[in-house]
Amino acid sequence: MRFRETSLPGAFEVLLEPHEDGRGFFARLWCAQEFAAAGLPTRFVQASVSHNERSGTVRGMHFQWPPSREGKLVRCESGSVHDVLLDLRPDSSAFLRHVAVVLDAARGNALYIPPGVAHGFQTLEDRTRVGYVMSDFYAPDLAGGVRHDDPAFGIAWPRPVSVISQKDCDWPLFDPLTHQRRYEGPVS
Numbered sequence: 001m002r003f004r005e006t007s008l009p010g011a012f013e014v015l016l017e018p019h020e021d022g023r024g025f026f027a028r029l030w031c032a033q034e035f036a037a038a039g040l041p042t043r044f045v046q047a048s049v050s051h052n053e054r055s056g057t058v059r060g061m062h063f064q065w066p067p068s069r070e071g072k073l074v075r076c077e078s079g080s081v082h083d084v085l086l087d088l089r090p091d092s093s094a095f096l097r098h099v100a101v102v103l104d105a106a107r108g109n110a111l112y113i114p115p116g117v118a119h120g121f122q123t124l125e126d127r128t129r130v131g132y133v134m135s136d137f138y139a140p141d142l143a144g145g146v147r148h149d150d151p152a153f154g155i156a157w158p159r160p161v162s163v164i165s166q167k168d169c170d171w172p173l174f175d176p177l178t179h180q181r182r183y184e185g186p187v188s
Helices: 032-037 176-184
Strands: 002-005 012-015 019-021 024-026 046-052 058-064 072-078 080-087 098-104 110-113 117-123 128-134 143-145
Touching (some): 072 080, 072 117, 080 110
Antiparallel strands (some): 058 117
C-alpha cells in the first residue's frame, strides 16, 4: 500500500498496490508495520459500517472532542462517496481548511482521518456502504459536529442533498472562539 498525505497534516489517502493475475487481484488493506512506518496508528479498537440507500445522502461532519484520540480509517465497501475532511484542530496550520477525496470501492482507496478532523461524505451511487475502523472508542458525550453547509467552511458538495439526518442539519453555525475554548478544555 502507498500513503499520500493530503493538504491536512496527518490525514492520508491510503492507496492499494494490487497484485494482478488471471483471477483478478490481491492487495493488502492494512498492515501495522506499514502504518507505523508512515507514522499512523497501529491499533484500532472499533469497527462500524454505514449503508446508504440513496445517491446524494450526506453523513457528517462528525468528530470527537478531546480528550478523545479517535482517528478513523474509512473505506468504501460498495459504491462511491465524495469524502470530506475538515481540520478543526485550532493549533493546526490547516485550521478550518478542508480536503475532498473520492473513495471508490472499485479502486479500494481509503482515508486516514486524524483526531480533531471532522469527517463527512456524500454518496455518489445508490446502495453505497462505507466501513470505518477507529483508534479510540466512541464516546457519546464527546461527539461533535458542524453543519455540512456552514458558509464558514465553503464545502462544495457535488450533488443536491437527497437524505440527511435532522441531527446533522441542527448543528449550530461555527463559532471559532467557542470551538477553541471547548477544544482546549478547562484551564487548570
